[in-house]
Amino acid sequence: MSIIGYGYAVWAPLIWIVALAVIGVMVLIWRNRGQKSYKKGTAQTDIFLSGAKVPPEEQRHVKSENIYWGFFESLKELYDALMKPHTGIVNDYLLWFVAVLAIAIPILVLAV
Amino acid sequence: MNLKAFNRALWVYHMNTGSCNGCDIEILAVLTPRYDVERFGIKLVGSPRHADVLLVTGPVGRSMEDSVKRVYAQVPDPKVVIVVGNCGAEGDVFHEAYSLVGPVDQIIPVDVYVHGCPPRPEAIIHGVVMAWAKLEKLAKQEVV
Numbered sequence: 001m002s003i004i005g006y007g008y009a010v011w012a013p014l015i016w017i018v019a020l021a022v023i024g025v026m027v028l029i030w031r032n033r034g035q036k037s038y039k040k041g042t043a044q045t046d047i048f049l050s051g052a053k054v055p056p057e058e059q060r061h062v063k064s065e066n067i068y069w070g071f072f073e074s075l076k077e078l079y080d081a082l083m084k085p086h087t088g089i090v091n092d093y094l095l096w097f098v099a100v101l102a103i104a105i106p107i108l109v110l111a112v
Numbered sequence: 113m114n115l116k117a118f119n120r121a122l123w124v125y126h127m128n129t130g131s132c133n134g135c136d137i138e139i140l141a142v143l144t145p146r147y148d149v150e151r152f153g154i155k156l157v158g159s160p161r162h163a164d165v166l167l168v169t170g171p172v173g174r175s176m177e178d179s180v181k182r183v184y185a186q187v188p189d190p191k192v193v194i195v196v197g198n199c200g201a202e203g204d205v206f207h208e209a210y211s212l213v214g215p216v217d218q219i220i221p222v223d224v225y226v227h228g229c230p231p232r233p234e235a236i237i238h239g240v241v242m243a244w245a246k247l248e249k250l251a252k253q254e255v256v
Binding site: 035037038039042043044046048050051052053 | 127159160161162176178179180182183185186187188189190254
């Protein structure tokens with residue numbers, strides 16, 4: 001078995017595989033010791049939502065953008081400022097392009 | 113009490129259907145070091161799907177009717193229902209209120225009633241012990 005030492009840590013794939021297998025078996029044994037008296041196909045296997053009616057699957061999807069809520073909320077002012085120029089009209093974007101070029105080209109020419 | 117058929121810890125799901133919190137505070141008192149029922153394996157759980165006992169407080173407001181039915185249906189068998197407090201048992205001073213559909217036994221079958229406003233922790237513990245005995249009977253029937 002090859003063990004790679006980095007001075008502060010050890011990477012031995014076989015040890016990890018064996019450890020994960022042992023943990024997996026332990027979890028399965030633990031799971032099998034759980035409650036078995038559920039009646040499958042009844043409300044006993046339904047999702048528990050504090051007693052509220054569970055909405056259809058398509059309505060309870062959590063979008064990935066939800067996890068960025070705090071990020072967007074704290075940078076709201078910046079995003080609002082950035083989003084204002086974005087009208088979605090191609091003419092506006094071309095105008096921005098021309099304006100930036102008109103400023104950038106003289107600066108580059110002068111700098112060279 | 114000689115427990116044979118139901119020989120595991122008793123897990124309880126507590127549901128408030130419009131209680132004033134008086135009974136709920138007494139239920140918490142049952143878990144404090146003075147009474148400490150957790151030493152017998154009796155503990156509150158966060159989901160009816162993990163529970164053996166459904167413990168209900170409050171007189172059941174109209175908006176809670178569906179929730180009570182749903183939560184009761186989600187408790188695995190064998191299960192028992194304890195009602196703690198006069199409100200859940202018979203409506204108490206609210207029994208004629210327009211906003212109530214209770215008491216609890218009008219909505220779901222109830223096995224143990226613990227009266228009081230609020231009941232003392234000793235009375236609640238007694239109710240839980242009675243529920244445990246009933247659960248033992250139900251478990252035996254399932255085994256047979």
